[in-house]
Amino acid sequence: MATKSLQQLQDQARFALAHPELIKVAENFSPTAAYNRTLALHYSESIAQSCRFLAIIGRDYGKDAIRQTVVSQKQSRNDKLYNKTIVPGIKTLENLMGAPLMIVGPEDRGLTLTQYLEDAKPCTLELDLQIGEYKIHLKNKVMRRDRDSGYDFAHEVILVSPSGEKLINENSRYSCLENRNDRSEMQRRLYSFLIQSLFSLEPWPHDSALITIRNDLEKRGQKVAPRLWEAFKDQSRSLDSAERYGLVDLISKLGSSLRQKAIDDGVSANFISVLNFEINESLDQASWQERTLDKNIPLADKLRQGMFGTMDYTVIPGPRAEKTYNFLLHTDREMVDWVQLLKDKGYGGSIIIGFYNIDSGMYIAETGQCDAFLLQQHGGRPKDDILCQAQAAMKRARKTFDNSQAPIIPKFEWYPNYADSDWDNQRRTCGGFDRFLDMYFPLN
Numbered sequence: 001m002a003t004k005s006l007q008q009l010q011d012q013a014r015f016a017l018a019h020p021e022l023i024k025v026a027e028n029f030s031p032t033a034a035y036n037r038t039l040a041l042h043y044s045e046s047i048a049q050s051c052r053f054l055a056i057i058g059r060d061y062g063k064d065a066i067r068q069t070v071v072s073q074k075q076s077r078n079d080k081l082y083n084k085t086i087v088p089g090i091k092t093l094e095n096l097m098g099a100p101l102m103i104v105g106p107e108d109r110g111l112t113l114t115q116y117l118e119d120a121k122p123c124t125l126e127l128d129l130q131i132g133e134y135k136i137h138l139k140n141k142v143m144r145r146d147r148d149s150g151y152d153f154a155h156e157v158i159l160v161s162p163s164g165e166k167l168i169n170e171n172s173r174y175s176c177l178e179n180r181n182d183r184s185e186m187q188r189r190l191y192s193f194l195i196q197s198l199f200s201l202e203p204w205p206h207d208s209a210l211i212t213i214r215n216d217l218e219k220r221g222q223k224v225a226p227r228l229w230e231a232f233k234d235q236s237r238s239l240d241s242a243e244r245y246g247l248v249d250l251i252s253k254l255g256s257s258l259r260q261k262a263i264d265d266g267v268s269a270n271f272i273s274v275l276n277f278e279i280n281e282s283l284d285q286a287s288w289q290e291r292t293l294d295k296n297i298p299l300a301d302k303l304r305q306g307m308f309g310t311m312d313y314t315v316i317p318g319p320r321a322e323k324t325y326n327f328l329l330h331t332d333r334e335m336v337d338w339v340q341l342l343k344d345k346g347y348g349g350s351i352i353i354g355f356y357n358i359d360s361g362m363y364i365a366e367t368g369q370c371d372a373f374l375l376q377q378h379g380g381r382p383k384d385d386i387l388c389q390a391q392a393a394m395k396r397a398r399k400t401f402d403n404s405q406a407p408i409i410p411k412f413e414w415y416p417n418y419a420d421s422d423w424d425n426q427r428r429t430c431g432g433f434d435r436f437l438d439m440y441f442p443l444n
Contacts, residue, residue, distance in 0.1 A: 003060075004056075004060075006057065006061055006065060009053050009054075009056055009057045009060075009061075010057070010069050010072065012049075012050060012053040013026075013050050013051070013053040013054035013057060013069065014050065014073065015046060015047050015050035016038075016047060016050040016051040016053075016054045017050075017054070017069065017070060017073045018304065018305060018306075019043075019047070019304055021041070022034075022038060022041075022043070022047070022050075022051045022054070023054070023066065023070060025037050025038060025041075025051055025055075026051055026054035026055040026057070026058055026066060027058055027063055027066055029055055030055060030059070031052045031053075031055040031056045031059060032052070033055075034051045034052055034054070034055035035048045035049065035051060035052040035055075036048075037051075038051040038052075040317075041315060041317075042300070042315045042320060042348070042349045043304075044301070054066060054069070057069060071184060074184035074185070074188075075184050077184075077188075078184060078187050078188055078191065081188070081191050082117070082191060085191070085195060086117070086191055086194060086195070087114065088277070088280075089194075089195060089198060089199035089210070089277070090113060090114055090198065090199070091114075092199060092210060092273055092274060092276075092277040093131060093198060093199055093209065093210050093213075094131065095269075095270060095273035095274075096210065096213065096214060096270050096271065096273060096274055097131045097132040097134070097213070097270070098132070098270055099131055099132045100112045100131070101113045101114070101129055101130075101131045101136075102129065102130050102131070103116055103127055103128070103129055104128050104129065104130045104135075105127065105128030106126075106127075106128070113127070113129060121187070122187075122190065123183050123186035123187050123190055124140050124141050124142055124186065124190060125138060125139070125140055125190065126138070126139040126140075126141060127139075131213075132162075133161075133162035134159065134160065134161060134162065134209075134213055135158075135159070135160040136157075136158065136159050136160075136198075136209055137156065137157070137158040138156070138157060138193075138194075138197055138198075139154065139155065139156035139157075140153060140154075140155055140189075140190050140193045140194075141153070141154045142154075142186070143173075152173050152174060153173065153174045153189060153193070154171075154172075154173050155170070155171070155172045155173070155174065155193055155197075156170070156171050156172075157169075157170045157197045157206070157209075158170075159209050159212055159213070161216055167212050167213075167216060168206055168207070168209065168212055170205065170206050172205065196208065197209065198210060199277070201278060201281055210274065210277075214271070214274055222271075223265075223266065223267055223268070223271070224267065224271045224274075225258075225259075225262040225267045225271040225272050225274060225275040226258060226262065226275070227275075227278065228251075228254075228255060228258065228275065228278040228279060228282055230258070231254040231255065231257065231258040232254065235250075235254070237400075239251070239282065241400075242282075242286060243282055243285045243286045243289060244289055245289065245293070245397055245400040245401050246286050246287070246288075246289040246290030246291075246292075246293050246401055247286060247400070247401075248283060248286045248287055248290055251279070251282050251283055251286050252279075252283060255275075255278075255279035255282070255283075256279075258275065259272065259275055259276065259279070262275060288307075290401075291307065292307050292308065292363065292366075292367060293366065293367060293368075293397060293401045293402075295367070295368060295369060298369075299326050299351065299364075299367060299369040299370075300315060300326075300351055302367070303351070303353065308360065308363050308364060309360070311353060311354075311355065311360065311364070312335070312353070312354040312355070313351055313352065313353040313354065314335060314339050314351070314352055315349065315350075315351050316339060316342045316343050316347045316348050316349060316350045316351070316352065317343055317348060318343050318346065318347075318348030319346075319348045320348050320349035321346055321347055321348050321349055321350065321443045321444075322443060322444040323441075323442065323443055323444060324347070324348075324349040324350040324351075325347065325350045325351075325371040325372065325441050326350070326351045326353070326369055326370050326371050326372075327342075327350065327351065327352040327353070327370070327371065327372050327374055328353050328355070328361060328364055328365060328370040328372070328373050328374065328390065329352055329353065329354045329355070329374040329375070329376065330354075330355055330356070330361055330373075330374070330375050330376070330386050330387070331354055331355075331356065331374075331375070331376035331378075332356050332378060333376060333378060335352055335354045337427055337428075337430055338352055338374075338376075338430055338433070339352060341428070341429065341430050341433060341434060342437075345434065345437060346443055347437070347441075347443070352374075353370075358386065358389070361386070361390060362389065362390065362393040365390040365391075365393045365394045365397075366393050366394055366396075366397035366398075367394075367397075368394050368397065368398050368404070368406060370390075370394070370409060371409065371410075371441065372409060372410045372411070372412060372436075372440065372441070373387045373390045373391065373409050373410075373411045373412075374387075374411070374412050374413075374414075374433075375387055375411075375412070375413040375414065376414050376416070376430075377413065377414070377415045377416075378416065387411045387413070390409075391406075391408070391409055391411075394406045394409070410436070410440045412433055412436045414430050414431035414432070414433065415431070416431065
């Protein structure tokens with residue numbers, strides 16, 4: 001008989017729900033075994049306890065209850081995205097125009113976009129909207145691919161000015177959905193589309209409706225608040241740099257000064273609301289980056305929480321060594337040989353992170369939590385400069401973020417020679433990586 005309610009158990013299991021491999025553990029192990037298995041995978045004590053509670057859900061309420069818990073967690077994340085991002089973004093657009101964002105097609109039902117999203121909770125949409133004298137057409141539809149069983153998203157954004165000029169006219173198609181029955185994932189994709197189309201501050205792939213209308217009103221002679229990036233013109237760094245290196249205090253200070261100047265210059269509250277939105281979005285971005293650069297948060301926890309997006313990494317299996325390390329590897333191949341070597345040499349609990357996209361790797365290097373930079377070169381242009389880039393990125397980030405000195409990180413390069421008669425040994429040792437480990441990385 002269940003001793004705790006399902007809701008109580010779901011609350012206590014929430015940390016494990018962020019890790020797909022632990023959901024599988026909870027589905028296939030008893031609560032105690034799930035706890036022990038989580039620790040064996042080198043997760044923390046708190047996450048192991050969370051996985052135990054997830055396994056209790058399966059024992060007391062059935063495996064379907066675990067699956068439902070996963071769905072509820074996804075929906076909870078969507079609700080948070082809606083309330084924290086969608087609602088303030090639409091409100092800013094409405095504040096700018098001093099009018100609601102109304103649905104006028106396919107039929108005028110007297111609904112705002114916000115009311116429709118809250119009532120219908122759609123996963124796709126095709127709507128004609130109007131805000132003031134501006135008209136907006138949005139389409140986010142799912143289409144089956146011709147070449148396989150997956151699905152594409154077809155996006156369309158059209159913004160028409162009061163004079164009839166098409167200020168935005170964009171069509172795009174994204175292929176990245178395998179299961180159109182996953183409503184939570186489809187809703188998340190819809191929210192991402194609305195952010196990008198209506199109020200994103202990023203210029204790629206095009207300016208959002210919010211920025212485009214603001215710029216159009218400026219062209220028509222209205223006195224607008226400056227963009228936040230303008231506050232950094234006389235600074236030693238750009239807004240992008242301040243966000244990337246988590247300089248929350250600097251952004252807050254310059255943003256407040258810019259806002260006060262706009263108020264003193266007589267800019268209307270409509271345009272001040274856009275500047276306030278920019279400041280808040282920038283502070284959120286910088287706060288997130290501040291956490292990624294915080295050395296008090298273990299790099300393994302950052303990776304497991306998805307703080308760098310989707311990264312290819314492996315926690316080395318086996319008994320946890322007395323000392324563990326973080327290895328950053330640039331490669332376009334799988335890391336199987338590297339993982340096996342580290343496991344055989346007893347580096348249980350250490351982490352190896354593989355990257356091919358340069359920017360992704362530099363974000364990891366900037367944390368200052370990598371103990372070695374590795375390169376596996378396969379043809380093409382020589383890439384040994386990437387390891388120097390990683391060192392430079394770490395030095396720059398640590399200097400900017402907390403004015404600390406970045407140590408010189410050991411580097412190792414492997415250029416596989418498939419024609420080598422001793423290829424098996426070369427592969428087994430990753431080109432001498434075993435000797436590199438012995439030299440720089442003791443286990444106790």
